[in-house]
Amino acid sequence: MKLNEIIKTTATLLAREDVCDYLHNPENETQRQTYETVDLLTRLANLVIKELAEGFICMVDEIKVNDFSVKFSSLDKSVLSVIGAYDQNGNKIDCTLSKFGVSSNYRISTLKYSYIPENYGLEDTIGEFEKKVTAGVLSYGVCAEYCLTQGKFDEAIMWNQRYVDSVDLLVRPKNANVKGRAFL
Numbered sequence: 001m002k003l004n005e006i007i008k009t010t011a012t013l014l015a016r017e018d019v020c021d022y023l024h025n026p027e028n029e030t031q032r033q034t035y036e037t038v039d040l041l042t043r044l045a046n047l048v049i050k051e052l053a054e055g056f057i058c059m060v061d062e063i064k065v066n067d068f069s070v071k072f073s074s075l076d077k078s079v080l081s082v083i084g085a086y087d088q089n090g091n092k093i094d095c096t097l098s099k100f101g102v103s104s105n106y107r108i109s110t111l112k113y114s115y116i117p118e119n120y121g122l123e124d125t126i127g128e129f130e131k132k133v134t135a136g137v138l139s140y141g142v143c144a145e146y147c148l149t150q151g152k153f154d155e156a157i158m159w160n161q162r163y164v165d166s167v168d169l170l171v172r173p174k175n176a177n178v179k180g181r182a183f184l
Helices: 003-013 017-024 032-054 135-149 153-171
Strands: 059-071 078-086 101-116
Touching: 003 017, 003 032, 003 135, 017 032, 032 101, 032 135, 135 153
Parallel strands: none
Antiparallel strands: 059 101, 078 101
């Protein structure tokens, strides 16, 4: 999904038609306040994406390599943690992790890792989360942050609760069945 989809959803939830109009047709003449709001929503969306990626639901990527070691400095993204190293058959292999990279006694074919996302522009496509995070979920977080910046604390609490509930649904284990107890 693109960042402007998140901003459009946020603007719709906040009833900011001027922002929606600007995002649908940026060529139209708009007021300075609309530009400032779009810029603020873009920065807040990046903040929400980073907080989510660094905490509950990681952004994941994998690269194809054919070597015994991979240096983090050679990767395009800032590595948060290594999820696994895999051989050419897709089997997980043992590897040694250092602050500079990953190495193994076996040839690493694929390296899967979580990363800290970059700052995205309006037309940029955001990275993949490990769970199915929608534009609506991220928009709830952006709405909460926006309301905080505007001093609308009651609305911020409401939007934050929606955001937290949505994230909780994503991170909750799918199989929550617990075997019943029998009391004798």
